[in-house]
Amino acid sequence: MDTLHYIMDNWSTLLTLSWQHSWLVLVAVGLAIVIGVPLGILIVRVRWLATPILGIATVVLTIPTIALFGLMIPLFSLIGQGIGALPAITAVFLYSLLPIVRNTHTALENLPDGLREAGRGIGMTFWQRLRWVEIPMALPVIFGGIRTAVVMNVGVMAIAAVIGAGGLGQLLLDGISGSDIRMLIAGALMIC
Template identity: 45%
Template sequence: MPAEILSYREDIIFLGRQHIELVCWAGSLAILTGLPVGAILSRPAFRRTSEFILQIFNLGTTIPTLAILALSMTILGIGIVPSIFGLWAATLLPIVRNTFTGLRSVPAPLKEAARGMGMTASQVFWRVELPNALFIIFGGIRTALAICVGTAPLAFLIGAGGLGELIFTGIALYDLPMMLAGAISTALLAVLTDFLVGRLQYYLVPRGINPLR
């Protein structure tokens, strides 16, 4: 069986690159969107409406990913663009939620002390709130990227390629080695992604705030 799985190594490399490309695009867009939105919702001005807005983002996880991809396909057509949009919608919530939660969980005395030292609201955010929230924020990014890697095989169904081609073609042809080649590669890619982001978390989160150090 291992030899039969390795016979697909050229396909794994080629389709793995497509898979990584999808994850990089969708994950990057989710981070660029989720971090600012979570930060804005954590501000006092949104105290009453933040939970309602978060429930809107929660639709990305409530609705099955395949349904999101199908809806995006009807609007954007077939290929990479609707796949990236669907994966972005499916992975956005953990980043928004953890950014919001991390910033909200910063102890009030720390912020009051910073303001007492004469810091502006912007300085308090960048020098006090954000560093203390980084560990929780990174947790959301790790979760989001793992979800993105795990759901990206579904993008094959709307013409975006990726390791899903091996998985679904193997299922259709009753070819177990082909299916396992795609499934095992996807699982290893998810583990590797989580490990790499975890390393970034270890080195970028300040000492004393990061419980891993």
């Protein structure tokens, strides 16, 4: 009951932190979509690039979150942005690449050859086949990768409060530092 009172008394702060958290995740995943989908298309067309690109993305995903945030601090300190939203968005962007690139690659790689042949048969160029045949058929799997990236990174972005990115993770940090169970429960509920 105390948590409910805390939420009702602090709803504007919770709403602000929720918007901030959502913005951070959407910017990072949006950038990953803009980079990841073309990368997925590229590695289907230039097959020898698939192993190194997917390998690098897999290695990045195996780095513990707090360690990746730690790596971002000295890197972004060179441009005066050692802590805050920019290193957090960059780290979450890197985490988002694997599911998006892999799902784009898998979806396009597993399309029936007959679809491409039918497009060639009616005189479509490479770009026409990609736009009108291949991408529409691959969209459900690509969107699956995007959904995975978003769900995964809502939790990862909560940890970004440790490097000053804000968002709902800030509520958890404040709850831990002040031993405020109500704040911790409210933060955990908002993230879930």
